[in-house]
Amino acid sequence: MRILVLHGPNLNLLGTREPEVYGRLTLAEIETEVRRAAAAAGAEVRFAQSNHEGTLIDMLQEARPWADAVVFNPGAYTHTSVALRDAIAAVGIPTVEVHLSNIHAREPFRRHSLTGEVAAGVVSGFGLHSYLLGLDAALALARQRQAAR
Amino acid sequence: MRILVLHGPNLNLLGTREPEVYGRLTLAEIETEVRRAAAAAGAEVRFAQSNHEGTLIDMLQEARPWADAVVFNPGAYTHTSVALRDAIAAVGIPTVEVHLSNIHAREPFRRHSLTGEVAAGVVSGFGLHSYLLGLDAALALARQRQAAR
Amino acid sequence: MRILVLHGPNLNLLGTREPEVYGRLTLAEIETEVRRAAAAAGAEVRFAQSNHEGTLIDMLQEARPWADAVVFNPGAYTHTSVALRDAIAAVGIPTVEVHLSNIHAREPFRRHSLTGEVAAGVVSGFGLHSYLLGLDAALALARQRQAAR
Amino acid sequence: MRILVLHGPNLNLLGTREPEVYGRLTLAEIETEVRRAAAAAGAEVRFAQSNHEGTLIDMLQEARPWADAVVFNPGAYTHTSVALRDAIAAVGIPTVEVHLSNIHAREPFRRHSLTGEVAAGVVSGFGLHSYLLGLDAALALARQRQAAR
Amino acid sequence: MRILVLHGPNLNLLGTREPEVYGRLTLAEIETEVRRAAAAAGAEVRFAQSNHEGTLIDMLQEARPWADAVVFNPGAYTHTSVALRDAIAAVGIPTVEVHLSNIHAREPFRRHSLTGEVAAGVVSGFGLHSYLLGLDAALALARQRQAAR
Amino acid sequence: MRILVLHGPNLNLLGTREPEVYGRLTLAEIETEVRRAAAAAGAEVRFAQSNHEGTLIDMLQEARPWADAVVFNPGAYTHTSVALRDAIAAVGIPTVEVHLSNIHAREPFRRHSLTGEVAAGVVSGFGLHSYLLGLDAALALARQRQAAR
Amino acid sequence: MRILVLHGPNLNLLGTREPEVYGRLTLAEIETEVRRAAAAAGAEVRFAQSNHEGTLIDMLQEARPWADAVVFNPGAYTHTSVALRDAIAAVGIPTVEVHLSNIHAREPFRRHSLTGEVAAGVVSGFGLHSYLLGLDAALALARQRQAAR
Amino acid sequence: MRILVLHGPNLNLLGTREPEVYGRLTLAEIETEVRRAAAAAGAEVRFAQSNHEGTLIDMLQEARPWADAVVFNPGAYTHTSVALRDAIAAVGIPTVEVHLSNIHAREPFRRHSLTGEVAAGVVSGFGLHSYLLGLDAALALARQRQAAR
Amino acid sequence: MRILVLHGPNLNLLGTREPEVYGRLTLAEIETEVRRAAAAAGAEVRFAQSNHEGTLIDMLQEARPWADAVVFNPGAYTHTSVALRDAIAAVGIPTVEVHLSNIHAREPFRRHSLTGEVAAGVVSGFGLHSYLLGLDAALALARQRQAAR
Amino acid sequence: MRILVLHGPNLNLLGTREPEVYGRLTLAEIETEVRRAAAAAGAEVRFAQSNHEGTLIDMLQEARPWADAVVFNPGAYTHTSVALRDAIAAVGIPTVEVHLSNIHAREPFRRHSLTGEVAAGVVSGFGLHSYLLGLDAALALARQRQAAR
Amino acid sequence: MRILVLHGPNLNLLGTREPEVYGRLTLAEIETEVRRAAAAAGAEVRFAQSNHEGTLIDMLQEARPWADAVVFNPGAYTHTSVALRDAIAAVGIPTVEVHLSNIHAREPFRRHSLTGEVAAGVVSGFGLHSYLLGLDAALALARQRQAAR
């Protein structure tokens, strides 16, 4: 089982950025926890982060031959990027969308997810735990997919 | 750790209702799986279902002295009930909203969650697995809350 | 042929409620006429009324083993209830929606029918006659369904 | 009792046009059934069809001295024609609007009926049966009107 | 003079629910104050609370033979219930709508009152005092009505 | 000076159609008054009416070599016809839009004038007098145009 | 016959203000033409202009005992002033709204007239001529009113 | 206790203006009743009315050193004046908004109150009684404020 | 290969109508160029123009037994005609929509194409060249269709 | 160089009004700073403030013969006054709009500036500094204008 | 004649991505066909693709000294990128927008083209053929431009 964990714009600032909204954990700490959980499940993970919409599309496309599933936090692009939405649909790898904060409880322009329309599902609001639940869901999807082959 | 798992309207028909959208699992089967997972985590669960908005509000209110957290699938009331939204906020028990299908991928009137605005977080799109991930999140929230006391 | 005739909120007040909008016939008088027409067509009818959205959902679900078709006047829930809409779709019995007054000629918030989106068809504006035409349509749908088995 | 049955644009193609939406019956077959039902009720019917909004207005105006009621399927003009709406109101003959398909279950731009705002009532979703129910309603309205004179 | 005082969903939690919005008074304390004021005015009051939209409709309908006026706090149903709006109009007893908090100063979805469209008037924003002012207004309306008979 | 006076759909029913909105004057009586006023001003008038959007466009196009100005009551097409709007702009004869009733005081869908966007000006609300004022304005525009050549 | 001619904000700058939109005539020149036309019709006119919404309301109220009709160009307040709208309705003198430019051909926020909702009618787009046509209409309304007494 | 009672535009016409909406009481009669009620409560009242938005703002500002609370009927400015809204917030005296008619039951553009967003509360729909209830609420607020000092 | 080239309202005025928007070519000149291109491709073309929505529907319906594809410039009906949209879908001949000007660069009400929703594709903005490209596309579609039989 | 500095409604309360939004500086202190900066630049300034929309229009009109440029803080009228917008356009003196707070960061109804549509430019969010930057911009515009003569 | 053919996000996946929407041709195959057609017309083509909005802007800017026209498929950026819209306008090379699928027949959010507002024209819905028609149009525009120099 191989899982790509992809982080969108500004997530590299985590821990230092508006901690009252996003918590005090850094991205490195999140990745450590996710790696530990993946190891426990016998899965391999890769991490990538970019502030560039185009680079995120490239990364999704390049994940095709390698990844069995994707855990994706598209950050602000969640709400504006038709191009990322198309990339998820085009690439066809099961993708679990995750958000640290609860997007339903934030500003109206953050309540709808364009990328979520084509994701397998969405986990939102649990901080670091959103990533762990997302990994869990991604592994289940990858297993189902393997079983279906 | 005591968790109330609450199901909203029409979920009692699960397995027989539009299986292409909601899958073939019955509610009883979901509850069996959730009970098993709860037991494995050393937690106690109670289940309740109602088609009545008012009864769901009553159940949330009555859970107050007993439950440490709630896993709630408000079904169609997700999108229309300000009263359930107020009940979640008023009761103050950490509540995880779950959906079998991915609400972001359905009809526009199902894309926004009124109840999700006051839930701790939302898990949507993973079928039975949404409940298991929701239980996992609810337990974590209950533990944090206990620790904070 | 067995037909459930279901009346939504405030229809129990018929005849005494705003007669300039809804006419002077009582619900009992309407039921007498519908029963007479059903008998003439060799069909059995049952009647039920509730002011509770949840009870109406319960009644639709419980009609499953008995009714061949439903004539349903959802009253004010026509325009607000996603849960009733889901119940009609989930139960799968052919349902004819009827309205005493012409919903297209009333306040804008009464012009769209959420429940009508999943009903077989809608009859609106003919007073008592809406029920009789609805019964006629329901019987035809029930016969088609029987023939298709 | 004299009833004008008026068909709007593209209904002349019935049976050959998108049968998955509109069924396989031709307009001639519908008219045969309606004529039979009218004869059984001792009523006279005339049929007319046009693809022209203006011609439909002319026909409604010219029906004034002859028709006791109108059964009208305005087709696509249902949703766009203020002029037909005004013609129905100006002519003052009781008019029953009918639709083969259920307009509440179709594209959003087909869900509101401008002409229905001034019709006596609307029957929608029962295929050929919509016309027969519409005839039934039109006859009842014509009788009430005659009685009221 | 007989006045029904009706409380909508979640008002039973008053005093324990979000006190920064709704204050620290319990519903029992409010009822004591209202009863005292009614007694001083020589009026009889009855109180009822429900979290169920349908039960609130039933209560309004059943108040018909008894009550001279109603003081009604529809809570969250204020903004979503066409059925309660219809019940107030159908029952025809003068109804004064009251709110503890100022609905014009809250979230946009709480700014319009569907039920207020058919109430005699609305008092909003004065905490317990909203009930006392509402009682005063209800008594005046009941007296006017008695005088008009 | 030659003026075309053009009447849109349903205006041929004037005097018999909803007199509480449009008054009791017939179109013939209006034309008599307009002809008298035109004669007094030494101008020639022609009248035409059609219920057909296309015929009204044809008439505007054919007026080109003859008319110095147009007085046009587009009736219901005022609010829906981009094609008539384009015809007025394309033909290039000064056009005065007139309405018997005050369109600003009617249903919201009658408040905006698509054709008025390209007319020289609009006169609305004065019954027969709207036509006489419109003729007066049309003659002034025709004189200005003649002077400008 | 006594007519008040009332000019709204910025009309005192006429002739010097954006002449490509409003023409080169000054307000004094317009008033000279209107006075001449009124004299020819045997009517008395008074003129007033203000940039103050409140002063325009005062002037309308004070015109009550004197004026038989009002010709009113509310300028920019046309589109924003509910208070002027209420003043026209409250004062009850027949009021003709006039505009130099064609409001239907300008920016969207100038296309609807709040004050026109309660005016007798509206004349828009003919420059100085709008005032003369407005005076003509106002005199006719004043005569009708006198005749109706 | 000193209370300023402030009336907005067109309220000076009360009793003579559209009595079917606003009743037959004059403003002087209302003020007499309010003065009597204030005297009974041992409070001093001052009254002021203006049709000018700016004057109403001035009056609110000038009330600062004198008034303990304000009863304010902003009339049509309720729905359009951000400046009055800002004045109420800036001045900081507890302000009770009152309306003779029920704004929730009137035209859509009268249903929201901009000024009500910053008022302490709103009383709407009880005619003269709205002022008396408003006075009662204002006195209570003034007393609370005095107690809090 | 037989191609119907259909022109909508006001296109008969081409070359004389607002040349800054639509160019100076006449419809006859366009048809000469299209005929030449069709001949070079060994195809037969017929041309028709109408200002009448109904006539355009008739022409599309009558093209059924003859045409292999249609090149259609629906002019102003592009944006308002659900009936033409339905006719294109009902007739089932591959239809290429063409526009002389770029509809995406014009007034907002010209930016969406109702007819384009059911056309095979749309070519917009190239003047006469739009027709030639449209013919080219229509021939390709006709060939594909022939090949598929 | 002569600059008019114009302050809109409620700005006279500055320093005492909601200091968390508008800061603690009084209007007099701002004017002292602006006068100092103007003197340093060799320019003359005049100050005026009004709560009246009409008076602000009068002041802008009266500034015409004197001022070379205007620094204008329209306060709440920024968002509602078409009349002030028209006055700025009509008067034709270069006008710099300034705001103490950042209007893009406030309530949605404060985010668009009607007056800013016709101002030369807008400076928003820098407290007192907004005025100083506005003065600087106004002087530059006045110089350019003088140079262009 | 030199033509830049520019492909937006996800077009590199063509042939493998949702073939039911976009067909089975790869981007390489499309480029081969376009190159062949360009060669036949004696024109030179260059191809470029990027998933990055910024890179597409850079490519458009860098094409300035080389390209005579551009054929541009902006993919998902069509509907969201004001920056690409500005780049097309700023660069000033005639640009033909092309789409494989018919954007008017897809999800509502794909129906408007921001980039198309500043393109010379748009070709949409013909698969590979859209590119060939676009090349044809681009060559015509380039020739016109050369002729105009």
Next chain:
Amino acid sequence: MRILVLHGPNLNLLGTREPEVYGRLTLAEIETEVRRAAAAAGAEVRFAQSNHEGTLIDMLQEARPWADAVVFNPGAYTHTSVALRDAIAAVGIPTVEVHLSNIHAREPFRRHSLTGEVAAGVVSGFGLHSYLLGLDAALALARQRQAAR
């Protein structure tokens, strides 16, 4: 004092791009003027431009350890980029948004600033001068911030 001056998409084309909107100054000339003004104020400036949303985010993040304030012209991303908005908020350096043209006077889609919601303030409409005023504001903010430490 160290100030980063950041330019968004297409600003590198300045002087050559639509000079009627953006003026004839090049970006280099603007930077020369800004550098001169910074030097005069004893401040250090760095300049950067990118057409890439992601690169602009990177640059803002990388400015953190160096810059005391930012002057940012986000160009077209002003209106579409939630990601840049988040970057400004996350980085936490005082940011002054500047625009060459007056965004309030342009197309509706350019009137709101997403990035301005989190900037300290906005300067818009003064060409090169917008940058100089922005620098002035940025220096003041940087000084305040230094003083506050």
